[in-house]
């Protein structure tokens with residue numbers, strides 16, 4: 001091994017979890033064979049390389065539903081995890097058990113700064129770390145999965161530590177300055193995000209899934225055609241985007257895939273094919289994994305190049321089945337149609353895939369989208385109006401001003417892509433009406449991005465359209481990147497002040513489409529750093545937003561707190577008291593604390 005560097009650079013991260021299988025991801029210092037040991041059995045994978053870094057994804061299969069197996073990781077013959085003197089409980093693989101009610105964590109927007117006084121003063125307490133400490137001490141129940149719904153890393157707003165790394169390899173005064181430049185810097189950025197001891201332990205024992213939002217690449221990523229054009233004219237954007245998408249595939253996306261889809265992934269299939277045949281394969285002449293490594297640099301960079309120009313050639317979205325519920329995570333950033341005369345949040349292939357995944361016959365249907373599907377109604381109208389103006393409905397000058405607004409105050413959510421918004425809303429209503437299998441008790445959009453957390457619900461007027469499911473939007477943002485206090489007050493007032501005038505304009509404009517189904521914000525906003533916990537309770541859903549608080553000046557050991565809580569009573573067609581139909585149509589909010 002080179003110098004005194006640990007053979008395990010990052011991870012292990014427990015990523016996919018199924019009823020009988022799991023995947024464990026690692027970054028290693030050298031090429032080698034990675035072995036996961038559990039229950040007296042072993043599972044192995046040779047490393048693959050990207051840009052001189054080494055990684056492995058070990059598929060652990062043949063497990064039983066509800067297994068709880070402590071595990072260890074070896075690189076070649078050396079045990080590298082858990083460390084001998086580890087202060088945390090042994091990491092374990094806990095498979096899905098259909099009879100256990102699902103507990104799903106979600107949240108977004110997490111900056112990586114120190115966890116001491118300085119870091120807590122500037123960025124608040126890291127809610128993910130507060131939860132890790134509480135779990136390690138047995139102070140809270142175990143979740144099944146954490147879904148990180150965007151801005152896992154900030155490539156455009158870097159910490160002092162990240163800037164030290166950058167400064168050691170290039171001048172900060174040259175573009176892109178303090179922003180991430182390439183794959184190497186991204187690899188370091190991911191290391192900073194996930195290497196704190198408590199975070200690293202949590203991610204080794206709690207399965208995770210992820211989807212990017214803008215900051216994983218850059219603020220406002222793919223907001224409009226003109227944004228795309230402008231970025232392409234800079235000398236640094238291409239390298240940044242290639243590094244961003246390639247590292248996203250390695251660090252975030254690969255672990256989203258279930259084992260059954262790995263061989264179908266065009267990039268990972270190369271690793272599997274290389275690992276099982278021919279000279280230079282990852283397996284030795286005895287058929288066991290050897291140290292020859294497959295280099296995926298060219299395939300993954302080639303993929304990044306193609307998806308930038310033709311998003312339809314690859315799908316970043318995915319689905320996870322969790323026993324009593326299903327989580328469908330949709331890419332609301334990279335699959336956009338951005339043409340001067342045609343915009344949509346999802347290209348036709350992506351929409352067709354989503355259409356297939358959104359079906360009933362599950363108790364709860366979760367739809368993960370980094371950007372909130374349902375914004376506060378005033379903001380929704382504002383973004384929808386801005387989209388119409390930016391596309392030139394009232395002339396070029398107005399269009400330019402609207403485009404500036406779109407970028408400067410992030411008017412780029414589903415509301416700003418009416419075509420995708422209306423279509424997805426219709427599909428969801430179709431599921432809620434029971435036209436795609438038994439209607440779920442709840443359909444919940446899980447999102448982040450907006451630096452405040454809230455709940456919105458499609459009002460009971462939806463029941464008049466035949467909805468048998470409650471349809472809610474739950475937002476959890478930020479995990480650690482709070483909005484300055486003055487901006488919070490301003491944003492809240494701004495959102496409230498928009499409601500009437502924006503509705504007035506939208507109703508009178510022949511260009512601005514009216515949403516087919518009304519909704520209301522029922523709870524929030526909360527501005528604290530937090531991570532949300534959605535727990536299935538039969539046909540109901542309980543959602544609690546958990547934060548962290550420093551007590552007695554002990555910055556390194558924040559205490560887990562509750563920021564907000566709601567209970568979403570499930571609505572079910574079979575249940576005579578469910579409130580389906582006209583009887584409860586005017587009852588008002590159905591989400592209660």
Ligand SMILES: [Fe+2]
Nearest residue numbers: 151213214449
């Ligand atoms: Fe974002």
